Structures are given as structure tokens and as C-alpha cells.
Amino acid sequence: QVQLVESGGGLVQAGGSLRLSCAASSITPYTMGWFRQAPGKEREFVAAITYSGGVTNYGDSVKGRFALSRDNAKTTLYLQMNSLKPEDTAVYYCAVDPRPPANWSNRSNPISWGQGTQVTVSS
Secondary structure (H helix, E strand, O other): OOOEEEEOOEEEEOOOOEEEEEEEOOOOOOEEEEEEEOOOOOOEEEEEEOOOOOOEEEOOOOOOOEEEEEEOOOOEEEEEEOOOOHHHOEEEEEEEEOOOHHHOOOOOOOOEEOOOEEEEEEO
16 A cells, blocks of 8 residues: 655745645555645545546635646655635645546545645634
8 A cells, every 4th residue: 555645734824835745655556636624624625636647626615726736756746735825724635546536525535645734824
């Protein structure tokens, strides 16, 4: 089973940007993506991307602000987060699953998860 390690989280002011990274332990020819969970809230789907990078899917709350990319040679997934809002504050988890991005949702349960990285957006 592939191991996933997230990095890049931190504290940022509203309107700022962060880039999260997810390093996989091996080549991962599956869809990769991100979920997040804020205290007291359910897990929320953020975004997913195919192995080729040609197909993406974003949650409604992040569309137009967040962008996914992946470097398969480095087995790394990136999440560029712009125009951050306090409501983006959460632990962000990287995930891997064979299903295509269109099938990812809040109810998805990917086969592999990272440990998470905290993102805090101050107002």
C-alpha cells in the first residue's frame, strides 16, 4: 500500500496563498486528491486529479480558488490554494483511489490516506 506524506500547511492571513504537497512512496497510477476536515465538521472533498493530470474535479467551495497538479516523476501531488478564507481552516488529507475524479465526493473512502497537514487561515 502506498504511503502518503503531506506538507506545506501553516498559518496564513485571509486572502493569502499556500501550496500543499503530497509525496507518495511509489509510483501511483491512480487518481490522487485531497479532503479536509474542520473541528466539529464532517470530512469534505476538496479536489481530485487523474494520473495523467488531464481530468480534475473540485468541490464547490474551492472552485476557482484551488488548483491541483501532479508530478508523476516525483510521485508528488500539489494543491495550490489561493484567496484563502477563514472557512478553509482544516486538516487537509491526501488520498489515493482507483476511481476517477468524478466519483469522488464527501462520502468517498479512498484506499490510502496521509496523516494530514493543518491549514489555518486567520481573519
